[in-house]
Amino acid sequence: MENFRNHKRSKEFDIFCKPYLLSSVEQLFDCEIEYCDQPISKIQKDYGIDLLSNPKRGTYIHSASEVTIIGRVLEDKSSKYAMSLTLKNGEFSSIDRLLNVFEAALSLTLSRSHKFGFADRPSQFGQELIELFIAKYYSKGFFDHRRFLLLMELFKKLATTSFEGRNFTTGLIITKSHYAYAEKGENYRGGKLYELNSPRVLDQINMLDKRLWYLSDGQSSFFVCNKQLEMRNCFVLDDSTINPDDFNKKHLLSETLLGADALLRVTSENELSIVGASGIEFNYKENRWRIRDLRQISKIIKETLNVTDAFVQALLYYVFYLSKRRFSSIIWIPTDLSDIDSYLMTKNNLTNDRFSILDMNHKSTLLRLFSSDGASVININGDVISFGSVIDISKASINGVKGTGESVSTLLGENGMSVKISQDGKISLFGVNGKGKIII
Template sequence: MIDFENMRGSGEFKKHALPYLLGATRRFFGGSVKFDHNPINSIKHQYGIDILENERRGVYIVNSTCAIVLGRVLEGKTVVAAFSLQITNTTFTGLERLLNVFEGVLAITLSHSVKDKFSLKPHQFGDELLELTISKFFSRGRYDYRKFKQLVELFHKLANTKFEGRNFTTGLVLTRSFYAYANKRDHTRGGALLPLKEARKLSPIDPIDKRFWYLADGQTSYFLANPSLEIASAFLANSSRQALISFVDDYTLSKTIKGGDALFRVTSQSEYSITGSEGIEFNFKEGQWRIRSLTQIANLIRSTLNVKEDFIQSLLYYVFYLARRRLSSIIWIPLDAQKFDDLLLSKNSLTTAPFSLLDERHTQTLVRLLSSDGASIFNTDGALLSYGSVIDISKVTINGVKGTGESVASILAKNGLSVKISQDGTIKMFSAKLTNPIVI
């Protein structure tokens, strides 16, 4: 194996394809990505890892926030050259298998591009690479990845489809375990199966039947497809809605999506997601793919604030509710509730007794308070301390082109945890424990 720099065509790759690869990798995993075309000596010098010892290995997880993915060029089973992607400032806990699938897809794509000196179809190293990774991540040993890719393309279209002039949500579960959904063999999936009068086979040839897809809301009702992409039933989840006390389980359908199942759903305009039983969600929003894990996000909230489970579930409920409805908001939970006044120019309260994140009766009023201009501040027991709070921006340094709201949220997080929800639905969670925010 030689360094990629010494391989014929490497210059063309760096010129045309590398920008696609770096952009897609950065968006997908988050954090920072560094490309190295001479990895053999540099990785050994920096991390003490000799990649020549096992040329069949393509991924090295240095720690929970740093991983090295090799871009290996193969001739048969022989590795002829490699570059490295060092991904840092993000979290890889629970993503080990995904990293290996990503590396395998990258190796295949690189190896097929050798004859063209890596210059033909450079876009295949962008979103095409990510969608092939997602398809193979779910499909290995379960489905034909080409069928899975067909569903990815279908839901991309559905997310941008309107019925009677309006965008709509919808959903589908892909499974090999029909008997479990039918409550057979002592299995249950937390809902009821309703056979359709007529089964239909999904095909890329057919136009989208908007009226059909509109009938499943992707929140309580879903169509059920087998590996051949035949839909013969609808599935109605027992949970009537996502609740405060069980938001994470309700959102991920943890009682329903098991084993090799995959949950596809359009969640809002131009946004859709794919979730598996491991709780990892692949979310397509604002024209780009991101990975997010509600379990990982819950762990960050728990470790930062040392709060109870009902607080975590309720906070995430409001964060996702606001994001889906494109309501801008800043939420701050200070660890030291006695030391937040210094940053405030104003404090507001509506009632003498505070509203609470944990009380179902307060939900609709809280949504309106949280979406008002300014920051909403809660203590760690869920009580609303202030809403529409004006922050003293003279104490905020704005770096680069990020907005004032994001800069404010990063400052607030020095005492506890803050969340910035943008009008485009993007969620950024800031914590003193993180160098960069988590983009959700």
């Protein structure tokens, strides 16, 4: 195995392909990337790892926040050239197995493009690579990844489709266990399976019937297909209400998706997600993919603020509600209440008694309060201290092209944690230990 720099067309790759690769990987994992085309000496020097002793190994986990992925050019199943991507300041503790699938997809793409001197379609190292990786991840050992790619293409189209002038949400479960959804053999998946009057086979010709897809909402009802993409059933949950006290369970359908099951759904305009039994979710928004593990995110919030599980679930409920409906909002959870007046220029309360995010009776009112202009302030017990607050921007340092909202959120993150929801639906956490910002 040689360093990739020795490849006679490595300059072609650097100019045309590498920008696609680094951009898509950085966005997917929300991390910093160190690229190296001479990894044999570099990895030995930095980590004491001899790549030549195990040329078939593709991933090395250095810590929960730093990993190295070896991209290999394969010929006759042997590693001929190698490059490395060291991902830093990310969150990899819960997705270590998934990284092996990504490395395999990267090496497959490198090996194919190598045959053409890296002169064919540089874009295959961008979103095409990410989608190949996602399809391989969900299909491994159960489905044909090419069929899964077709479903991903379908749902990207559905996310931009309207019915009678309105965008809509929808969902599809792909499974090899129809019998379990039909409650056979003492199985129960949290709902009931109904047979469609007119079954469909999803293929390139017969797949974008928006009148049909509109009938599944992707929250309480889902179409169901098998690995041949034969769609014969609709599955309806017995209880689809998502409440602040069980957000993760209902959002991830943890009682429904088991084994090799995967759910594809349009969650809002121009946004879709894919989730499986592991709970790891791939979110597609603004023409880019991002991976998120809500269970790990919940753990990070809990440890950063030293709050209860109930608090975390309630916070995520409100944050995701605002995100899906494209409400711009800033929510601040300070850990030192004695210092908050130095940040706030105004404080607003609707009632003398405080509302709580832990009380489901308050959720309708709180959703409206949190979508008002200004920042909402919540203490670590879940009580809303203020809403629509004006922040003293003079304390914030604005660097580069960072907007006012991000500058304010960064400032507030110095005391506890702040959550910023943008009008495009992007969710950012500020104040997490060791990180300037986490995008979820």
